[in-house]
Amino acid sequence: MLEIRDLHVLADDKEIIKGVSLAIKPGEIHALMGPNGSGKSSLALALAGHSRYKVTSGSVKLDGKEINKLSPDKRARLGLFLAFQHPIAIPGVSVANFLRTALKSQKKDIAMPKFISTLKTKLKDLRIDESFASRSVNDGFSGGEKKKSEVLQLSILKPKYAILDEIDSGLDVDALKKVAEQVKKISGPDVGTILITHYQRILKLVRPDFVHVMADGRIIKSGDYKLAEEIEEKGYNLISNKVKSQNSKGKITT
Secondary structure, three states: OEEEEEEEEEEOOEEEEEEEEEEEOOOOEEEEEOOOOOOHHHHHHHHHOOOOEEEEEEEEEEOOEEOOOOOHHHHHHHOEEEEOOOOOOEEEEEHHHHHHHHHHHOOOOOOHHHHHHHHHHHHHHOOOOHHHHHOEEOOOOOHHHHHHHHHHHHHHHOOOEEEEEOOOOOOOHHHHHHHHHHHHHHHOOOOEEEEEOOOOHHHHHHOOOEEEEEEOOEEEEEEOHHHHHHHHHHHHHHHHHHHHHHHHOOOOOO
16 A cells, blocks of 8 residues: 555645544545645655655655655656646656657566557546657647546556556546546556546546545545535535544544
């Protein structure tokens, strides 16, 4: 499993993750929700090993191996994948070459004819024209194309654990359905997934096994899909106030 225990993280000398614990097993989909500034993306980047984020205490283990001190590339080789909230452009590097290079770096290289066949199949699944493969990574891409590119990478690289940071943003209804379909297909039974989102719309399609609400760098409430429905109905403020009230009475919220 991907096991996060009492993780505390600093960014620019400010504590932004304040004791997060999660356990993600292969085949499970965990939705992480919360308002802007709650720490969702910061947690994702800290797990991926971004240099801006400094772990001060706690542990992150991938299949029993502590990864807190590993570089991002080593974490990726162990099977951790991050789909960025704001993917960067890489001018001059085609999508096809980028993916083939990534496979080689993970020692998953396949013969060129098979790679091309697989790439064409994945592009078709996402309803992306084959010409997409020859374009520079994210260079001039629309918001929706960037998100589809992240899902394409996920489907080709086949990691053990995937962190998808707002993979639903910038997608129209049809694109959202295709992305959700691919996320469900890729996530089980061998891949554990953390799906970060503000909204329930993708969760209606993916149906996560667990839903967690994050606020002020902490997970304040966990539950099943019904928790996402409660958030849709009541909003984050009511959920947060309810948790504070329960905490003051010594009740367990997860």
